[in-house]
Amino acid sequence: MSATDPILRLESVSKHFGGLRVIEDLTLAVRRGVRTALIGPNGAGKTTVFNLITGVFPVDAGRILLDGADITGTPSRLRIRHGIARSFQNIRLMPHLSTLENVMVGQHCRNPGLRGVLQPVNLVPRNRWREAARAALANAALIQYERSTVGNLPYGVQKRIELVRALMAQPRLLLLDEPAAGLNPAETEALQAQLEKVCAGGGLTVLVVEHDMHFVGALCEAVIVLDFGRKIAEGSPEEIRHNLLVQETYLGTPAAEPMEQHRAYSA
Amino acid sequence: MSGYLEGVLVLLAVNVVFAYGGFLPLAAGQLNLGLAGFAAIGAYASAYLSNVFKLAPLVAIPLAGIIAGAVALVVAVPVLRTRGIYLALATFALGQIVQAGILNLEVVGGAAGYPVAAFIRLPTIAATAVIVVALVWLLFATRFGLAVIAVHDDEGAADLIGIDVRAFQIAAFALGSAIAGVGGGLYAHHFSFIEAQYFNISLSITIVLYVLLGGTQTVVGPLLGAAVFTLLPELLRASAHWRYVAFAAAVIVIMALRPEGLVTGAQLRRLFGFTRAEHVGLPKERTG
Numbered sequence: 001m002s003a004t005d006p007i008l009r010l011e012s013v014s015k016h017f018g019g020l021r022v023i024e025d026l027t028l029a030v031r032r033g034v035r036t037a038l039i040g041p042n043g044a045g046k047t048t049v050f051n052l053i054t055g056v057f058p059v060d061a062g063r064i065l066l067d068g069a070d071i072t073g074t075p076s077r078l079r080i081r082h083g084i085a086r087s088f089q090n091i092r093l094m095p096h097l098s099t100l101e102n103v104m105v106g107q108h109c110r111n112p113g114l115r116g117v118l119q120p121v122n123l124v125p126r127n128r129w130r131e132a133a134r135a136a137l138a139n140a141a142l143i144q145y146e147r148s149t150v151g152n153l154p155y156g157v158q159k160r161i162e163l164v165r166a167l168m169a170q171p172r173l174l175l176l177d178e179p180a181a182g183l184n185p186a187e188t189e190a191l192q193a194q195l196e197k198v199c200a201g202g203g204l205t206v207l208v209v210e211h212d213m214h215f216v217g218a219l220c221e222a223v224i225v226l227d228f229g230r231k232i233a234e235g236s237p238e239e240i241r242h243n244l245l246v247q248e249t250y251l252g253t254p255a256a257e258p259m260e261q262h263r264a265y266s267a
Numbered sequence: 268m269s270g271y272l273e274g275v276l277v278l279l280a281v282n283v284v285f286a287y288g289g290f291l292p293l294a295a296g297q298l299n300l301g302l303a304g305f306a307a308i309g310a311y312a313s314a315y316l317s318n319v320f321k322l323a324p325l326v327a328i329p330l331a332g333i334i335a336g337a338v339a340l341v342v343a344v345p346v347l348r349t350r351g352i353y354l355a356l357a358t359f360a361l362g363q364i365v366q367a368g369i370l371n372l373e374v375v376g377g378a379a380g381y382p383v384a385a386f387i388r389l390p391t392i393a394a395t396a397v398i399v400v401a402l403v404w405l406l407f408a409t410r411f412g413l414a415v416i417a418v419h420d421d422e423g424a425a426d427l428i429g430i431d432v433r434a435f436q437i438a439a440f441a442l443g444s445a446i447a448g449v450g451g452g453l454y455a456h457h458f459s460f461i462e463a464q465y466f467n468i469s470l471s472i473t474i475v476l477y478v479l480l481g482g483t484q485t486v487v488g489p490l491l492g493a494a495v496f497t498l499l500p501e502l503l504r505a506s507a508h509w510r511y512v513a514f515a516a517a518v519i520v521i522m523a524l525r526p527e528g529l530v531t532g533a534q535l536r537r538l539f540g541f542t543r544a545e546h547v548g549l550p551k552e553r554t555g
Contacts, residue, residue: 054427080429094420096484096532105417109429111410123408149533
């Protein structure tokens, strides 16, 4: 396999909700090791694409291939074992657990069977899974929050904890759904630094849905643009910035004020 | 030790065991209103095993717990397909079925009740309660505890993390029912007489109350809940029949002041001197 072969392929994928065609005959490829952004107006189907890749919804037509293996019919719970981990648009940490416990929950898929389930992670202070989770928190400069109940932490910190939790699965493909949304500039910077550190090791491909084009430009090497469930463009961030169709539907022309796009539905 | 004090302590120990039976499914986010049914299965199974097969109570009671757990495992598959209020109703119906079934089982006395020959005293019962608490505490210090609370907090996210949500719900339900069965066995061998009427819906609701008022997030919650709500009515005994009014008022006050129970995870983490990080005092920007 070459360095640029696709780690993820969607082949003619469609998804309808009732009469609403959210994803229509979508074919796209995410190249291995290439930090890729999925952008488009609200309601273009970006989050739905994530939900199809992670198996939250079944596809109505088409195939999803991870590293060449067909995972179209794989139950959502098992996809993380194929190496797909994700973060959520709205933070979905476990509010009643501490930061450290949330991160240890992220190791679940690497602890199959009864033996894994009975690992005494909260009993033995030197348990290796506990130590690994603490090391990951320290690495992300979040160790000071390890004992805090996550529900009480600032939004930006919770987003970064969610990223650490997703990485505990040691994924090959990491899906990030609007990681920078709702963050202040300092928090965005901290998140970007954390992401760059994560990607520096190689071996991990990141697919990110994001509206913040500065963030996309700084982080990503490839961009795929969706509109009404179809791919309308792809290329480098620079090419996309100058693509007239994308300017018209999403980014806005340099002369005009960038306008918030509103659609009748969101996906 | 006076007979009264022993009686109260036995009740306390049995209620603590029952409370952990209710805690396991509640920790996974499921209300089991059929606990009294599983306690009844445990009580009658243990009584039958000791009366007929002459098994010692120390053998019969754990076996009775296994039987109650096995029954729960079988019924969990269809029953746990329901959710929320329907799950509560389905488990309630389950308890009623067990009660009605026992009333018609002549081999264990039917409506006349069932005498239990083998007798156990406070030390045995208290030791069993301690073992149950210790085992549940150990279990919740493992990945099992994390997964159960994750399922309680967010089933969808837990599933995507790779947690088999249904398997953990079924395991929590069956283990809780097994513990309720052990509680029933303890009850049977101490009070020497059991009847189906005792294992009614109000027993199930009382057990659930122990857990909800004590707190479902930590292993300490049910212990405290059962202790407070077994001992409080006794302490209020001086006020004769007003004690039930005072007890009900206490329940409402606790629910209003501590909606997540007397003990919560966040509170324990604070109490045990874990340093509060510098984030405290920062405004929370969004609740997500």
